[in-house]
Amino acid sequence: MTLSYVPDDSLAHRLDPRSKLLVQAGFAAAAYAYTTPRGLGALTLFAVAWLALSGGGPRDLWAYRFALPVLALAPLVAGATLGAPWFRVERAATTGLASYRVLLILVVAAGYVRSTPVRESRAAIQRSVPGKPGQFLGVGVALVFRFLPLLKRDLLTAREAIRARGGDALPVRDRMRLVAVAGINRAFGRADRLGTALNARCFAWNPTLPRLALGPADYPALAVGAGLLAAAVVPLV
Amino acid sequence: MIGVEGVTRRFDGGATGNAGGVVAVDDVTLSIPDGEFLIVAGANGSGKTTLVRTFNGLVTPDSGTVTVNGTPVRDDLVAARSAVGMVFQDPRDQLVAATVGADVAFGPENLGCSHAEIDRRVDDALAAVNMADREDERIASLSGGERERVAIAGALAMEPDHLVLDEPFTGLDEPARRSVLDRLRDLRAAGTSVIVVTHDLRDVLGLADRVVGLSAGRVAVDDAPRGAAAELPGLDVRVPAGFDGRSADAADTSSSP
Amino acid sequence: MIGVEGVTRRFDGGATGNAGGVVAVDDVTLSIPDGEFLIVAGANGSGKTTLVRTFNGLVTPDSGTVTVNGTPVRDDLVAARSAVGMVFQDPRDQLVAATVGADVAFGPENLGCSHAEIDRRVDDALAAVNMADREDERIASLSGGERERVAIAGALAMEPDHLVLDEPFTGLDEPARRSVLDRLRDLRAAGTSVIVVTHDLRDVLGLADRVVGLSAGRVAVDDAPRGAAAELPGLDVRVPAGFDGRSADAADTSSSP
Amino acid sequence: MATSTESVDLVGDEAATNLARAALFAALVGAFAYVTFPNPVSPVSVTLQVLGVFLAGVYLGPVWGAASLVLYLAAGAVGAPVFEGGSAGVGALVGQSAGYLWSYPLAAGAVGAVVHRGAALRDLDTVGLPTLVGAMALGTVIIYALGVAGLAYVLSLGPVEAVTVGAVAFLPAEALKIAAAVGIVRSDAVAAA
Ligand SMILES: Nc1ncnc2c1ncn2[C@@H]1O[C@H](COP(=O)(O)OP(=O)(O)OP(=O)(O)O)[C@@H](O)[C@H]1O
Ligand SMILES: Nc1ncnc2c1ncn2[C@@H]1O[C@H](COP(=O)(O)OP(=O)(O)OP(=O)(O)O)[C@@H](O)[C@H]1O
Ligand SMILES: O=C(O)CCCC[C@@H]1SC[C@@H]2NC(=O)N[C@@H]21
Numbered sequence: 001m002t003l004s005y006v007p008d009d010s011l012a013h014r015l016d017p018r019s020k021l022l023v024q025a026g027f028a029a030a031a032y033a034y035t036t037p038r039g040l041g042a043l044t045l046f047a048v049a050w051l052a053l054s055g056g057g058p059r060d061l062w063a064y065r066f067a068l069p070v071l072a073l074a075p076l077v078a079g080a081t082l083g084a085p086w087f088r089v090e091r092a093a094t095t096g097l098a099s100y101r102v103l104l105i106l107v108v109a110a111g112y113v114r115s116t117p118v119r120e121s122r123a124a125i126q127r128s129v130p131g132k133p134g135q136f137l138g139v140g141v142a143l144v145f146r147f148l149p150l151l152k153r154d155l156l157t158a159r160e161a162i163r164a165r166g167g168d169a170l171p172v173r174d175r176m177r178l179v180a181v182a183g184i185n186r187a188f189g190r191a192d193r194l195g196t197a198l199n200a201r202c203f204a205w206n207p208t209l210p211r212l213a214l215g216p217a218d219y220p221a222l223a224v225g226a227g228l229l230a231a232a233v234v235p236l237v
Numbered sequence: 238m239i240g241v242e243g244v245t246r247r248f249d250g251g252a253t254g255n256a257g258g259v260v261a262v263d264d265v266t267l268s269i270p271d272g273e274f275l276i277v278a279g280a281n282g283s284g285k286t287t288l289v290r291t292f293n294g295l296v297t298p299d300s301g302t303v304t305v306n307g308t309p310v311r312d313d314l315v316a317a318r319s320a321v322g323m324v325f326q327d328p329r330d331q332l333v334a335a336t337v338g339a340d341v342a343f344g345p346e347n348l349g350c351s352h353a354e355i356d357r358r359v360d361d362a363l364a365a366v367n368m369a370d371r372e373d374e375r376i377a378s379l380s381g382g383e384r385e386r387v388a389i390a391g392a393l394a395m396e397p398d399h400l401v402l403d404e405p406f407t408g409l410d411e412p413a414r415r416s417v418l419d420r421l422r423d424l425r426a427a428g429t430s431v432i433v434v435t436h437d438l439r440d441v442l443g444l445a446d447r448v449v450g451l452s453a454g455r456v457a458v459d460d461a462p463r464g465a466a467a468e469l470p471g472l473d474v475r476v477p478a479g480f481d482g483r484s485a486d487a488a489d490t491s492s493s494p
Numbered sequence: 495m496i497g498v499e500g501v502t503r504r505f506d507g508g509a510t511g512n513a514g515g516v517v518a519v520d521d522v523t524l525s526i527p528d529g530e531f532l533i534v535a536g537a538n539g540s541g542k543t544t545l546v547r548t549f550n551g552l553v554t555p556d557s558g559t560v561t562v563n564g565t566p567v568r569d570d571l572v573a574a575r576s577a578v579g580m581v582f583q584d585p586r587d588q589l590v591a592a593t594v595g596a597d598v599a600f601g602p603e604n605l606g607c608s609h610a611e612i613d614r615r616v617d618d619a620l621a622a623v624n625m626a627d628r629e630d631e632r633i634a635s636l637s638g639g640e641r642e643r644v645a646i647a648g649a650l651a652m653e654p655d656h657l658v659l660d661e662p663f664t665g666l667d668e669p670a671r672r673s674v675l676d677r678l679r680d681l682r683a684a685g686t687s688v689i690v691v692t693h694d695l696r697d698v699l700g701l702a703d704r705v706v707g708l709s710a711g712r713v714a715v716d717d718a719p720r721g722a723a724a725e726l727p728g729l730d731v732r733v734p735a736g737f738d739g740r741s742a743d744a745a746d747t748s749s750s751p
Numbered sequence: 752m753a754t755s756t757e758s759v760d761l762v763g764d765e766a767a768t769n770l771a772r773a774a775l776f777a778a779l780v781g782a783f784a785y786v787t788f789p790n791p792v793s794p795v796s797v798t799l800q801v802l803g804v805f806l807a808g809v810y811l812g813p814v815w816g817a818a819s820l821v822l823y824l825a826a827g828a829v830g831a832p833v834f835e836g837g838s839a840g841v842g843a844l845v846g847q848s849a850g851y852l853w854s855y856p857l858a859a860g861a862v863g864a865v866v867h868r869g870a871a872l873r874d875l876d877t878v879g880l881p882t883l884v885g886a887m888a889l890g891t892v893i894i895y896a897l898g899v900a901g902l903a904y905v906l907s908l909g910p911v912e913a914v915t916v917g918a919v920a921f922l923p924a925e926a927l928k929i930a931a932a933v934g935i936v937r938s939d940a941v942a943a944a
């Protein structure tokens with residue numbers, strides 16, 4: 001299972017993507033500002049509630065399994081020393097808290113991912129970043145979402161084409177090279193044909209932007225995001 | 238009106254290809270009035286795709302001029318691209334979004350239409366290809382025929398004055414083929430010019446007003462269907478048996494469900 | 495001999511697709527003797543491509559068994575792949591090299607043929623698709639129909655016991671189509687079984703020994719051409735007008751050059 | 752026509768194709784992120800992402816190569832499953848591998864700038880092997896400099912600890928990826944660019 005958008009009617013699904021992005025930014029800042037047992041304790045409650053409000057649960061964290069070993073091992077590496085006392089608990093504890101805060105940030109991010117379709121993220125980008133850079137990012141992000149499954153399929157069919165014509169007999173090294181080269185070739189062909197399609201369909205810098213409007217639930221969410229950011233700034237001043 | 242005057246387009250042979258390259262389109266002159274149903278036929282590699290791609294500036298001629306509604310394409314690309322809708326030979330090349338509705342809306346959005354106008358055009362275009370109420374389906378899960386129809390809807394939603402279809406029937410099953418043919422008939426009746434590129438005229442010869450046959454990039458035939466039918470086999474193009482100006486469908490098939 | 499016994503293959507709907515997924519091939523049993531010319535027909539999405547891809551193990555059945563020349567495909571994939579040549583539905587999925595000659599030679603090279611033998615096969619295969627003397631052209635610069643022809647040549651050059659062609663005629667011009675049909679006729683006469691997947695039988699019905707019609711993954715028709723012709727329109731497949739067991743070419747076209 | 756076309760500001764043919772290619776390479780890096788091998792000497796697993804970063808720089812040049820990796824980060828942040836092992840979300844951009852991720856656009860830009868000696872693309876056949884390898888070595892240095900710094904900062908590790916966890920363990924794998932990239936670039940079959 002990969003982490004991805006899941007259609008649903010949770011509170012988070014009904015929020016404007018911009019509110020959700022602000023909440024995430026506020027949360028990350030707060031987690032860096034309050035990397036203490038008490039601070040992270042409070043933030044844990046928030047993170048778990050946030051994920052639940054987006055209809056998610058522990059299974060969504062499976063996507064982060066590749067991050068977990070690092071987060072678990074880092075405190076051990078930090079605590080270990082080459083000589084007496086061999087292990088310094090306070091160093092390990094500091095890194096342990098730092099690891100844990102990363103985990104919390106990942107949990108909150110999972111809430112955004114499962115509650116926000118591409119189309120809304122794209123609209124948020126195009127409405128928040130002005131001018132051509134916004135249009136580049138918005139359309140580009142939508143194209144990445146579209147290309148990703150096609151590209152995996154291209155790599156797969158490249159492998160099939162080679163197999164269908166007896167390529168199984170070749171050494172692994174040659175097969176890998178053929179698949180990589182054929183895959184990249186197809187991908188280039190795809191990009192150029194897509195470029196042509198964009199042109200034929202009047203691809204413009206100034207299209208009608210997708211609809212996006214703040215609803216009643218967004219104002220409290222924006223307030224929460226702004227509050228977290230403010231709380232993160234307080235210790236600095 | 239689309240006007241083509243003395244258009245020539247060459248391609249380099251590339252590093253390992255033919256030394257001198259190929260002349261894909263060679264001094265072609267044509268004029269396509271509004272509301273005409275034109276077939277462009279010819280053997281593989283005779284330059285059909287290259288020629289029609291000059292109509293909206295996807296291919297730039299080496300020499301000669303193409304005008305759309307009186308304006309040279311090179312002077313106003315936006316006008317040419319919004320006036321000439323194009324359905325590519327492979328619909329997989331044409332679809333740019335992840336869902337049916339988003340894909341059909343793509344053209345009108347780029348033209349800067351209002352949201353109400355975009356919604357109207359998307360609804361109309363999808364209805365025209367029998368795909369109403371399927372806006373939220375993912376492109377990836379559609380069958381070949383449905384994908385071809387979405388490609389056609391995407392071109393229709395731009396409400397072009399001229400519609401070019403590059404081999405639109407390959408891969409369609411019989412009901413899909415019939416429904417696309419019906420729609421082309423309606424469009425022509427409404428004053429849109431329809432240009433169908435094909436090497437197999439069995440489906441469309443009965444609908445056409447005129448046939449242009451290409452051979453090695455040059456216009457070798459330019460005639461009404463009845464006259465053209467006699468000359469086309471010389472260009473390696475197949476013509477329906479016993480073609481007599483009636484619907485090619487009627488002449489050619491027995492299996493209308 | 496290709497033997498198919500109780501083969502079923504399901505696809506998941508994917509994260510946002512249809513909930514239950516689709517049964518693309520549903521309990522199909524078939525036996526294809528050597529030297530038979532078999533047509534597999536059916537509407538878009540009826541499971542044609544999925545079925546023939548089980549013949550050389552590109553698709554693995556969820557249940558049931560496919561045997562090629564008596565050996566189950568799953569026990570000896572290499573034997574199945576050298577015995578069953580395949581032309582994919584989209585030629586772009588099939589071509590692996592940069593130039594025409596290199597692509598056609600790819601299969602024979604993998605079979606370990608001598609250089610002289612490879613040259614002979616490449617020349618023969620390219621001649622069969624009217625592409626002789628075009629070995630050095632780059633694949634990237636070919637037109638649509640030329641690319642389809644190279645894909646067919648690549649399968650011919652493997653000189654397989656069984657040849658599967660998935661909609662091979664879309665995009666071919668008339669001489670190429672005729673030349674490929676002639677070649678298929680010769681192959682059948684020499685004992686190769688030829689399996690053509692299509693939803694448009696106008697070109698091949700006159701050549702066939704037998705027609706299998708699929709509907710929603712199941713075998714709905716399995717008969718000689720004359721008998722099948724009556725039932726196929728019910729599966730949304732078009733049949734040549736007045737088909738009477740003579741060559742479909744003779745019944746359908748007037749333009750034999 | 753119902754619409755006035757005067758105000759339509761076309762992206763232009765060249766830029767549209769470049770944008771499509773940038774999106775394509777972003778997706779390629781994403782597909783390569785799925786290819787993970789466990790690393791016997793470190794908890795951070797080896798992925799092929801870096802190979803994609805190199806190829807983006809080589810084939811797209813400094814400007815569009817870097818732009819491509821910016822798209823990669825943006826798409827991943829809003830939920831495309833393009834980060835290590837198919838994960839996604841803003842969290843990765845401030846998490847333990849943030850340094851690596853943020854270094855990718857810079858590294859692709861640097862590889863492109865060295866290979867093409869400036870913003871304009873040159874024919875890859877004229878690029879010598881030392882330039883190619885040197886460019887990717889520079890890219891590797893950038894990725895590890897930022898990656899290790901990020902690791903040290905985010906997880907409160909000392910410099911030696913961070914280098915141990917985040918760099919030493921990977922260097923042999925990077926050498927293989929450079930060799931693979933050279934093989935692909937030198938193969939005559941890739942027709943584009
Ligand atoms: N991008 C290109 N680079 C090099 N040569 C090209 C390119 N596009 C087309 N050609 C060549 O130009 C000629 C005409 O090609 P075109 O695609 O217009 O043919 P077509 O009539 O559409 O053929 P088909 O029926 O096979 O689609 C062919 O010889 C082809 O090889
Ligand atoms: N890889 C896949 N993943 C999911 N569904 C698939 C896949 N391949 C095929 N299908 C589905 O299986 C069914 C049969 O597909 P198949 O390609 O075999 O049809 P076909 O008869 O070849 O149709 P066409 O005439 O359009 O080529 C279709 O509903 C299709 O959507
Ligand atoms: O996607 C992510 O979350 C970032 C993964 C970073 C992996 C780094 S990049 C350099 C080094 N080489 C590898 O193969 N993995 C690490």
Ligand SMILES: [Mg+2]
Pocket residue numbers: 285286287326637638639
């Ligand atoms: Mg063409």
Ligand SMILES: [Mg+2]
Pocket residue numbers: 542543544583660
């Ligand atoms: Mg099929």
